[in-house]
Amino acid sequence: MAKGGPFKARTDLDVRSAGPSTRPSASRARRRDNGALFRRDLRPLVVLMVPAAIVLLVIDLAPAVIGVLSSFRLLTFSTLSHWFSAPWVGLHNFSQAFTGGGGLPVSGLNAIWHTLEYSVLTTIIALVVGVVAALTVCRRTSRATPVIRALYLVPTALPLFTASYLWYSILTPHTGLLDTFRRTIGLGGGANRLLVGDHSFATLVGVDSWLAWGFIYLFALAALQGIPRERYEAAEIDGASRWQKFRFITYPGIRKLLAVGAVLSTFAHYNDFTLPYVLFGTAPPTGVSVLSTTSYEAAYSLYNFGLADAVAVMGVIAIIVPIVMYIWYVFSGRRA
Amino acid sequence: MARQYHYDPTDVLHPVVRSVARAVILVGIIVPVGYMLVMSVTPNVEVAAGTLWPSHLSWSHYLTMWAGTGLGAGMVNSVIICGSASGAAVLLGAVAGYVSSRARFRGRTSFLTLLLGFQSVPTVMVLLPLVIVMAGIQGLLHISVIGTYWAVAIAYLTFSLPLVTWFVAAYVDSVPRDLDDAARLDGASMPQAFVRVIIPMIVPALAVAGLLSFLVGWGDLLIATAISGPGTHTVAVALNQFLSNEEGQALPEYGTLMAASVASALPVVVLYIGLQRFVVAGLTGASVKA
Numbered sequence: 001m002a003k004g005g006p007f008k009a010r011t012d013l014d015v016r017s018a019g020p021s022t023r024p025s026a027s028r029a030r031r032r033d034n035g036a037l038f039r040r041d042l043r044p045l046v047v048l049m050v051p052a053a054i055v056l057l058v059i060d061l062a063p064a065v066i067g068v069l070s071s072f073r074l075l076t077f078s079t080l081s082h083w084f085s086a087p088w089v090g091l092h093n094f095s096q097a098f099t100g101g102g103g104l105p106v107s108g109l110n111a112i113w114h115t116l117e118y119s120v121l122t123t124i125i126a127l128v129v130g131v132v133a134a135l136t137v138c139r140r141t142s143r144a145t146p147v148i149r150a151l152y153l154v155p156t157a158l159p160l161f162t163a164s165y166l167w168y169s170i171l172t173p174h175t176g177l178l179d180t181f182r183r184t185i186g187l188g189g190g191a192n193r194l195l196v197g198d199h200s201f202a203t204l205v206g207v208d209s210w211l212a213w214g215f216i217y218l219f220a221l222a223a224l225q226g227i228p229r230e231r232y233e234a235a236e237i238d239g240a241s242r243w244q245k246f247r248f249i250t251y252p253g254i255r256k257l258l259a260v261g262a263v264l265s266t267f268a269h270y271n272d273f274t275l276p277y278v279l280f281g282t283a284p285p286t287g288v289s290v291l292s293t294t295s296y297e298a299a300y301s302l303y304n305f306g307l308a309d310a311v312a313v314m315g316v317i318a319i320i321v322p323i324v325m326y327i328w329y330v331f332s333g334r335r336a
Numbered sequence: 337m338a339r340q341y342h343y344d345p346t347d348v349l350h351p352v353v354r355s356v357a358r359a360v361i362l363v364g365i366i367v368p369v370g371y372m373l374v375m376s377v378t379p380n381v382e383v384a385a386g387t388l389w390p391s392h393l394s395w396s397h398y399l400t401m402w403a404g405t406g407l408g409a410g411m412v413n414s415v416i417i418c419g420s421a422s423g424a425a426v427l428l429g430a431v432a433g434y435v436s437s438r439a440r441f442r443g444r445t446s447f448l449t450l451l452l453g454f455q456s457v458p459t460v461m462v463l464l465p466l467v468i469v470m471a472g473i474q475g476l477l478h479i480s481v482i483g484t485y486w487a488v489a490i491a492y493l494t495f496s497l498p499l500v501t502w503f504v505a506a507y508v509d510s511v512p513r514d515l516d517d518a519a520r521l522d523g524a525s526m527p528q529a530f531v532r533v534i535i536p537m538i539v540p541a542l543a544v545a546g547l548l549s550f551l552v553g554w555g556d557l558l559i560a561t562a563i564s565g566p567g568t569h570t571v572a573v574a575l576n577q578f579l580s581n582e583e584g585q586a587l588p589e590y591g592t593l594m595a596a597s598v599a600s601a602l603p604v605v606v607l608y609i610g611l612q613r614f615v616v617a618g619l620t621g622a623s624v625k626a
Contacts, residue, residue, distance in 0.1 A: 044527050045435045052432035052501065059494045060454050063465035067457075070465065083468050129361070132349070136358040139346040148358065150609045151365055157608035158369075160555030161572040162601045165579065166372050169590065175386030177371045184388055210364065222619030224345045232343045246348040253345075257619060260506070264499075267455040274557050295460040296558075305464055312461030319456050324449055 071313045075305035093310035103302050106289040108311050112318045115290040119269035123262055125209040130216030138224045156214025164278035167207045171195055201287040219261035223254035270319055291315040376595040383590040397595035407596050410574030418553035421489040425496035426546045433504025448505055454498040459558050466491055483565025491559045496549030507541035540617045547611055554604050571600045
């Protein structure tokens with residue numbers, strides 16, 4: 001990749017790296033001059049950034065801080081309106097969240113485990129399906145290709161609530177598409193048990209993968225189109241196998257953009273409330289008691305808002321560490 | 337053209353594997369979505385009893401669904417709320433993303449990682465503090481906040497603004513600084529260079545970010561349920577109320593509900609597919625330069 005040009009310019013523009021002791025050539029000096037101008041000139045833009053910064057502070061940082069602080073307080077329906085005077089209870093909420101006390105359907109650890117398992121599995125399935133799907137349409141082979149590309153986008157384009165309801169009605173015992181179809185082809189008239197008990201976890205993963213792969217597909221398709229054709233030509237001349245072409249050309253070419261898609265996708269599943277709520281209702285089977293529904297249960301069924309926040313904080317801590325490490329690995333590691 | 341065949345990523349999959357995969361994926365999409373479309377024109381009695389194909393097409397669902405469901409108002413509200421939220425996110429995020437990409441400051445990577453990290457904060461956790469903040473403003477300034485359009489829009493900004501900022505920053509990172517410099521040498525001020533040179537280059541990225549922000553709001557149920565009022569219910573809330581009204585009925589109008597679901601999905605599906613080329617171009621640009 002053509003990294004040399006812009007990259008070199010960037011370091012030169014950085015005043016700190018081009019120190020006074022350097023004996024600059026004419027062009028270097030001009031560049032450094034630009035760099036100085038550049039920095040001074042950024043000021044009006046920084047001023048323009050103030051509204052964005054304020055909005056970020058007020059609507060993102062403040063609620064996050066309030067959420068964390070709430071997790072140390074006893075917040076019930078009656079104390080909620082006097083948030084500042086709500087009594088401190090130290091780590092009480094956390095110990096309840098940890099052990100699953102206080103009426104929680106599952107312990108926080110269980111919820112975190114279910115959620116991690118579910119979001120990682122879903123993202124992996126979505127990655128595989130998304131990349132394969134992109135490979136089937138990245139070259140226009142017929143007049144049908146644009147139509148297929150458009151169709152591929154439908155599951156992801158469906159609003160989350162609509163898609164969740166669609167699958168709920170497909171899986172509804174007796175009258176849904178699944179059971180009706182089974183009856184029609186003579187596979188017995190029994191009701192499916194996909195929405196209850198042990199099968200519910202597989203159902204959740206399956207349905208969410210159906211909703212999610214299109215997002216990855218979009219990233220994969222874009223990344224594939226950015227890979228220069230000459231590399232495949234060279235590989236072909238060198239007699240590379242299909243696997244080698246994928247391993248040494250395709251994969252390095254789509255890796256970075258896929259990483260972005262995978263991180264965004266993992267976050268989206270990790271916090272998804274709509275799908276588990278629509279599929280399993282307010283009292284889901286324990287296998288699908290994910291963080292968001294457990295926290296929702298604590299807040300809006302038990303009216304123990306401090307406990308709800310403690311569950312959520314535990315969830316954030318559990319995901320933030322691996323994801324931050326991953327982002328640093330993919331982005332800053334490669335840039336150096 | 338036959339020789340070209342080996343020279344692109346498509347060749348990584350064997351032609352047979354490719355055809356099979358394509359067929360399997362298409363069936364996987366068409367069956368559920370087709371079911372939705374068929375059920376939307378199936379008489380309510382037959383949907384409730386369970387059927388694969390209607391005895392006669394009942395197009396009337398698409399007329400009756402507007403009455404008493406708040407669907408129309410919900411769609412208008414969703415357009416207003418999601419449109420303004422994603423517009424604001426793109427406007428604010430473009431500047432913030434550009435500055436965070438071009439300015440060299442300590443902890444820049446940490447800042448960008450933090451923006452992405454905000455996506456990991458569960459809605460359930462943000463929701464309650466947001467309600468507390470809004471109720472606080474309401475009591476302090478004696479204005480109504482909860483239930484207004486802009487309160488819901490601001491709530492959606494909590495997710496879309498960090499995302500747009502991060503996305504734009506990542507994209508601008510891939511736009512060579514030489515372009516800024518060229519504009520500067522031609523006598524443009526920095527804001528001018530940003531508006532005239534950079535903005536046209538990052539339009540695809542802005543389109544992706546704007547579209548994602550819009551979709552998040554359109555599909556959300558949780559925030560809208562808590563913060564929107566009777567006059568500002570979004571389309572998801574309208575559908576959910578319709579659903580819970582029907583659950584207990586002797587003759588649930590599931591066919592009508594499906595028609596309403598199709599109607600609620602249609603605008604965003606059209607938007608998504610219409611912008612597809614744009615979105616892929618935006619992401620491709622990022623990957624070429626990254």
